[in-house]
Amino acid sequence: MAPLQKRALYSLAIGLIMAGVLAAVLVIKGDVTAFFEDENMRYILYAVLIGVPLVYLVLVNITLRKPTQIDERDKAIIEKSGKAQWVAIVLSLAVWNIALTEVYWEQRQVPVDFLTLIFVSVLIISPLAQSFGILTGYWRIGKNG
Amino acid sequence: MARISNRIRRLRFDNNEMTQEELANRAGCTRQTIIALEQGKYVPSIELAFKIARSFGVTLEEVFQYETGS
Numbered sequence: 001m002a003p004l005q006k007r008a009l010y011s012l013a014i015g016l017i018m019a020g021v022l023a024a025v026l027v028i029k030g031d032v033t034a035f036f037e038d039e040n041m042r043y044i045l046y047a048v049l050i051g052v053p054l055v056y057l058v059l060v061n062i063t064l065r066k067p068t069q070i071d072e073r074d075k076a077i078i079e080k081s082g083k084a085q086w087v088a089i090v091l092s093l094a095v096w097n098i099a100l101t102e103v104y105w106e107q108r109q110v111p112v113d114f115l116t117l118i119f120v121s122v123l124i125i126s127p128l129a130q131s132f133g134i135l136t137g138y139w140r141i142g143k144n145g
Numbered sequence: 146m147a148r149i150s151n152r153i154r155r156l157r158f159d160n161n162e163m164t165q166e167e168l169a170n171r172a173g174c175t176r177q178t179i180i181a182l183e184q185g186k187y188v189p190s191i192e193l194a195f196k197i198a199r200s201f202g203v204t205l206e207e208v209f210q211y212e213t214g215s
Contacts, residue, residue, distance in 0.1 A: 001177075002175055002177040003175065005177075069175070070175070071173070071174035071175050071178050071193075072174065072178075072189070072190050072192075072193055073174070073175070073177075073178045073181065073187055073189075074175070074178075141181065141186055141187060142181075142186060
């Protein structure tokens with residue numbers, strides 16, 4: 001298994017766990033508004049919002065700089081995985097759009113908490129979709145050449 | 146249909162049974178790419194193709210062959 005393939009697999013597993021934890025916390029808290037009323041939770045979330053992209057950026061740069069870890073074949077797979085990432089983000093935003101419109105149609109306004117929640121969901125979906133794209137990229141190369 | 150084949154496995158054998166890892170280090174790619182090349186599952190860029198040929202001290206066409214089907 002290529003080093004990048006291994007990282008994508010770990011990243012997919014960690015992303016799924018993170019998504020599961022977030023979903024569990026929201027379920028335990030009752031609803032989205034209750035979650036954001038807890039000041040500590042809000043600050044932890046802000047730290048995650050800034051920290052996760054930074055850590056992700058640093059890790060990706062470290063991986064891309066090592067020639068023995070990644071080469072032209074891996075880079076081609078990374079480039080193609082962007083398509084999966086784009087589709088996943090657009091689909092998730094479409095789902096948010098439809099769901100919030102339908103739920104809050106009568107009130108004609110959506111609680112501000114959802115802004116953060118939408119951002120967090122994109123933050124989780126983006127690396128998840130990239131990892132998925134990388135793994136399917138290796139699978140396709142192995143299958144079709 | 147056109148196809149690009151290679152003699153990497155043969156050339157490794159002829160070069161004191163050079164390992165895939167050693168060839169990967171010389172050519173500046175990963176061992177997994179050498180495996181994919183030997184299995185005919187990946188076609189390298191011109192740059193990598195030259196690096197592989199130079200690792201064996203041969204010309205590009207001694208490593209890679211462009212085959213056109215009838």
